[in-house]
Amino acid sequence: MxxxxxxxxxxxxxxxxxxxxxxxxxxxxxxxxxxxxxxxxxxxxxxxxxxxxDAVKAPLTFGLPDWYFFAPALDGDNFDLSRRPRIGFIQRVCARHYGRTVGDILSPRRAKDLIMPRQVAMYLAKELTLKSLTEIAHRFARSDHTTILWAHRKIEAMLAEGGPIARDVSALVLEIMGEPVDV
Incomplete structure (x- = not known):
């Protein structure tokens, strides 16, 4: 049923x-x-x-299939719904993970080496916070919420294919939620 x-x-x-x-x-x-x-x-x-x-039957996976996570699934014992990360924190963690600055992620430049960290940060901001698309776009210095939608759909499609992006996203989720992982 x-x-x-x-x-x-x-x-x-x-x-x-x-x-x-x-x-x-x-x-x-x-x-x-x-x-x-x-x-x-x-x-x-x-x-x-x-x-x-029931949290045991439906663990929280932030929209990702369980096989994306290299660590045990985040369940009710390890994750507090009232403790949502802030968008600025997600930006800092993504910038540090990819060896960039927050200024690079917020910049309007379209260099290939900046696109992926920026879109992953947008994806995680949509998945891990309760903010609206407009608010997320504002925090990423973007004028339109459709930029966030595009980034979310693109990263979601890349996650469905698997590969290194799945490892990056799962490591970032665990680090953002308070369990740093060396990958």
């Missing part, structure tokens, strides 16, 4: 909609109390009973 589990972004959106509906209901109740002759009824918010996900 396939069970739909919302992503963290979808779960937050569902929660925001529920809170918004509750605020509308509360406002309607205040209006009804202030104007006693008028009765305003608001339909109740739908109750969404999402199934709970």
């Amino acid at each position: 396939n069970v739909y589990v919302p992503t963290p972004t979808q779960a937050r959106a569902i929660e925001r909609r529920r809170l918004f509906q509750q605020s509308i209901e509360a406002g309607a109740a205040r209006l009804a109390a202030a104007k006693a002759p008028q009765v305003v009824t608001v339909p109740p918010a739908p109750v969404l009973n999402w199934p709970k996900v």
